[in-house]
Amino acid sequence: MKVSxxxxxxxxxxxxxxKLPEKFGGEPPYGGSRMAxxxxxAGHDVVLAEPNKNIMSDDLWKKVEDAGVKVVSDDIExxxxxxxxxxxxxxxxxxxxxxxNIVEHVPENAVICNTCTVSPxxxxxxxxxxxxxxxxxxxxxxxxxAAVPGTPQHxxxxxxxxxxxGKELATEEQINKLVELAKSAGKEAYVVPADVxxxxxDMGSLVTAVALAGxxxxxxxxxxVIKAPKKMIEHQIIMVLQTMASLVETSxxxxxxxxxxxxxxxxxxxxxHLLEEQKDLDAALEILKNLDEELKxxxxxxxxKPTTLVAAQSLVKEIKTLIGGAAAEGAIKRSxxxxxxx
Amino acid sequence: xxxxxxxxxNKTEGIKGSMVVGKDGLVIASQLPxxxxxxxVGAMASASFGAAERTAAELGMGNLEQTMIEGEHGKxxxxxxxxxxxxxxxxxxxxxxxxxxxxxxxxEKIKAMF
Numbered sequence: 406m407k408v409s410x411x412x413x414x415x416x417x418x419x420x421x422x423x424k425l426p427e428k429f430g431g432e433p434p435y436g437g438s439r440m441a442x443x444x445x446x447a448g449h450d451v452v453l454a455e456p457n458k459n460i461m462s463d464d465l466w467k468k469v470e471d472a473g474v475k476v477v478s479d480d481i482e483x484x485x486x487x488x489x490x491x492x493x494x495x496x497x498x499x500x501x502x503x504x505x506n507i508v509e510h511v512p513e514n515a516v517i518c519n520t521c522t523v524s525p526x527x528x529x530x531x532x533x534x535x536x537x538x539x540x541x542x543x544x545x546x547x548x549x550x551a552a553v554p555g556t557p558q559h560x561x562x563x564x565x566x567x568x569x570x571g572k573e574l575a576t577e578e579q580i581n582k583l584v585e586l587a588k589s590a591g592k593e594a595y596v597v598p599a600d601v602x603x604x605x606x607d608m609g610s611l612v613t614a615v616a617l618a619g620x621x622x623x624x625x626x627x628x629x630v631i632k633a634p635k636k637m638i639e640h641q642i643i644m645v646l647q648t649m650a651s652l653v654e655t656s657x658x659x660x661x662x663x664x665x666x667x668x669x670x671x672x673x674x675x676x677x678h679l680l681e682e683q684k685d686l687d688a689a690l691e692i693l694k695n696l697d698e699e700l701k702x703x704x705x706x707x708x709x710k711p712t713t714l715v716a717a718q719s720l721v722k723e724i725k726t727l728i729g730g731a732a733a734e735g736a737i738k739r740s741x742x743x744x745x746x747x
Numbered sequence: 748x749x750x751x752x753x754x755x756x757n758k759t760e761g762i763k764g765s766m767v768v769g770k771d772g773l774v775i776a777s778q779l780p781x782x783x784x785x786x787x788v789g790a791m792a793s794a795s796f797g798a799a800e801r802t803a804a805e806l807g808m809g810n811l812e813q814t815m816i817e818g819e820h821g822k823x824x825x826x827x828x829x830x831x832x833x834x835x836x837x838x839x840x841x842x843x844x845x846x847x848x849x850x851x852x853x854x855e856k857i858k859a860m861f
Contacts, residue, residue: 409756454841463766534773534774534775537769537773537775538775550852602842710765726794726801727798727801728794728797728798729770729797729798729800729801731769731770731771731793731799732770732771732772732793732794733797734771735769735770735771735772735773735790735793736793738771739790740773747755
């Protein structure tokens with residue numbers, strides 16, 4: 406298989422700041438360059454595009470090239486090579502710019518995959534004018550390592566499949582190609598809905614894990630102890646998650662903290678300690694009691710900006726009723742792009 | 748191809764510009780005057796055409812064929828073009844009959860191109 410990887414990975418971040426060799430093990434190079442090495446060792450024809458040669462030392466570049474990876478500095482050269490394109494690129498706008506730069510040059514039926522912090526769905530929206538007109542053959546998915554390549558924890562890839570509402574951003578054949586690529590490198594392949602992949606694979610999975618534990622804890626207490634109706638519990642969970650998400654969107658973490666008032670929250674949440682074992686709640690209360698002083702100060706000075714606390718799915722249903730499915734979907738796409746692309 | 752059809756359409760007297768947008772507002776082709784934000788107008792056209800479509804359906808009027816927005820200084824006409832909407836910007840005082848016929852012909856051509 407012909408594979409193009411974009412971005413070697415910031416070795417200074419991995420080795421000196423995160424201290425991965427000491428904490429997790431493995432050895433440099435970490436990141437995109439390690440992915441490229443592993444794919445090449447699995448017998449694939451791999452090109453690694455990295456415009457910044459200084460991102461790694463010469464001995465690390467030698468390791469990459471000794472594995473059989475062709476290193477180029479030009480994204481377009483890499484674009485013309487691969488049937489699979491993996492963006493191990495900097496966070497945010499840079500990734501979208503690289504994707505827009507390469508999409509018209511990739512071979513027929515190629516698939517472009519994100520890795521960190523970009524949702525394949527938002528990447529699709531961002532490229533949609535081209536994907537729906539000039540390059541209908543190109544697929545979008547994710548080839549998310551969901552750990553740092555090069556560490557022992559990286560034993561899997563998260564691949565974005567059909568979205569939860571059934572949209573195919575990539576063909577079945579393109580998805581299968583990614584599964585095959587992951588397996589050939591000795592990794593487990595998890596195909597998950599494309600709109601869920603970032604939530605379980607990105608660094609934000611920390612939030613997902615903790616929030617999910619909280620949701621399940623309340624579900625358990627609500628059903629077993631309080632014996633509340635399932636619908637009521639679900640409504641309260643929706644209210645909590647939507648309120649928190651909306652506040653983060655308008656007012657940032659500091660505004661969220663100010664609006665939620667940790668002192669008050671400790672008092673109310675303590676009274677929900679109704680089972681003997683509620684380790685997640687114990688941990689949460691402990692964290693809230695010992696908040697960082699700097700963060701508290703920032704929260705005190707924060708502004709809670711006007712926030713529309715909406716029931717997202719119900720709102721979508723209402724808009725679809727008023728202006729129709731296609732127009733509503735367009736509005737949703739544009740708002741997602743505005744929120745996440747810039 | 749679609750651009751060529753729009754350029755041809757724009758030659759009709761009174762038409763200031765035209766565009767084709769997907770039903771979701773994605774701009775497929777645009778031949779609008781340079782000072783107009785095509786992406787924004789595309790999104791608005793999709794929302795207003797969609798709302799008109801839903802209203803027609805709710806009132807039992809069948810499939811929507813055309814909508815028109817009349818302003819003091821001009822008109823916007825939108826007709827169904829299959830997967831897309833053909834949007835035309837026209838002067839305030841125009842021969843609407845002629846524009847409607849020309850738009851219908853262009854919409855048929857566009858339908859065949861999708």
